[in-house]
Amino acid sequence: MLELKLLRSFVLLAEELHFGRAAERLHIVQPALTQQIQSLERQIGTPLLNRTRGRISLTDAGALVLAEARKTLEQAARTEAIGRLAGRGEVGRLEIGYVGSAGLSALMPALLRDFRGSHPGVDLALAEMAVGNQLAAISAGTLDLGFIRLPPLSLPSGIAVLPLAPEGLVVAVPADHPLAALEAVPVARLAAEPMVLHHPASGAELRNQIDDLCRRHGFSPQVVQAVPQVALTIRLVAAGLGISLVPQTTTWLTVAGVVYRPLADGDARYELALAYRQDDPAPAVRAFLALAEKVVHPNNGI
Template identity: 40%
Template sequence: MDLRHLRYFLAVAEEGHFGRAAERLHIVQPALSVQIRALEDELGTALFVRSTRKVMLTDAGRLLVIEARRTLEQAERAKTLIQRAARGETGLVRIGFVGNAVATGRLSDDLIAFHAAWPGVALELHEMAPAAQQDAILAGRLDIGYCPAFGTAFDAKLSVRTVGSWSWQVVMSDRHPLAKRRTVPIAALMDEPFILYAADGDDEGQLAVLRQVLGRAPRVAHKVSSTLSVLALTGAGLGVALAPAPLSRIAAPNVVYRKLGKGGPRSELVALSRIGGEWGAVARYLAMLGERAA
């Protein structure tokens, strides 16, 4: 059923006259009569009792007035919602992240800025390993992913934006001999047992960092899947770890943070999205990331 036919029908029903309805709709009366007749043929029943002076609604016509108004109102609401979604004013942004995105403060800062600008957009968060984020974005289950850049190979179908860059710090027990130093030289870490952050078993990123820092494969004591586990094990003296400098904001029992000596790489955080998937609220979020990185 054509929405235009419903609008024409309501005009005739409300005016009670084909001529006045045609003037209201800015069309000629014969054309209006043809459209109403087409609607009646489609429905298989008369909607009006016609006379030379006025038209009156049949029982079917009176019922259609109620349904036509409801249908047109719903269509207008749908149009408004779609237009707002296209402008990024409403909708949903599904975001994947690793623990470091939270620990560095970058994710929460971005969420605060985006919600302040676009409060009508819902945000859905999922903690996921980098590889799982890529798969979910490419499959359309996720819109944006925050993950470390170093040691991660990115699919060519993904757009990659750097959103943060920090120096590395050494995380260790406050009882560790190296805790007495302000800066820990790389040479002093050669034989240290490392706590490796490996979300969902994905340890390639951390291993690549440690190989570049040490110049060889690290001695791995434990592999863990959360930042809190890293802090628990280092605080217990079961190994040392590398973490982005902002992680030192987290005060954990028996844990200290020390600067890493010169020569190491930087910790970079990137935002991933699917090329061609930047629409509506997702496009707004990505634009916000670009503005904050500028």
């Protein structure tokens, strides 16, 4: 295996064609340079230089070796540079999961935008996944980060969460519904209403929050349709199938015939958070978490 040091010495000597000048550029004494070139020639097994009357020139083999040595040194420099960038989290790839409702929040797109701006060399691969699937994938190492909703049904060992943005639930009702006339809707008023709610298989955390809220007010929701996506939920409300409880960030979805009203006495919290492996040493992961922490807690000085 040829040493990069010997190749560098040979390239400089080939540029100068003078042992003294080349040795000076290398900051070594001339005999040391001579020994390096002789060592390189022995390893390659053929002379690289013609030495005639105190003058030197490249042999045919030397000219070919020079071209390859320059390529090798350039590749080594690129490898070193990429290693440094990767060590600072400036290149690489992040696999990021998210629940559908996270995409409705302004925070997730803003974090992705800011991270891409500060780390353009890091590819961001996004995949919509239920919270449970995200946590399993993070544990398995196939996902780096996950935008999830708190509280999760269970949190695997070794997974940590960074809370990002708490929010409440609001009532989505048809514009001509009697509840639309209220400034805020008491939870008890929902007991007699047919409801379009998130399917537990696609949004168990949201559905658990809604079911628990209703139980605490003495009733179970009358679910007429369970759906996998918030956007579809709002469309079905507009079609008159029923009313719904949705995350507060959903209110930016303007659908004709649907209005949103806050709960008068609901205390359900549906918090957006980042999940990650607690012992993950990946610099890009740490850089993303640092950015999220800075956005959420700008006065912490991180």
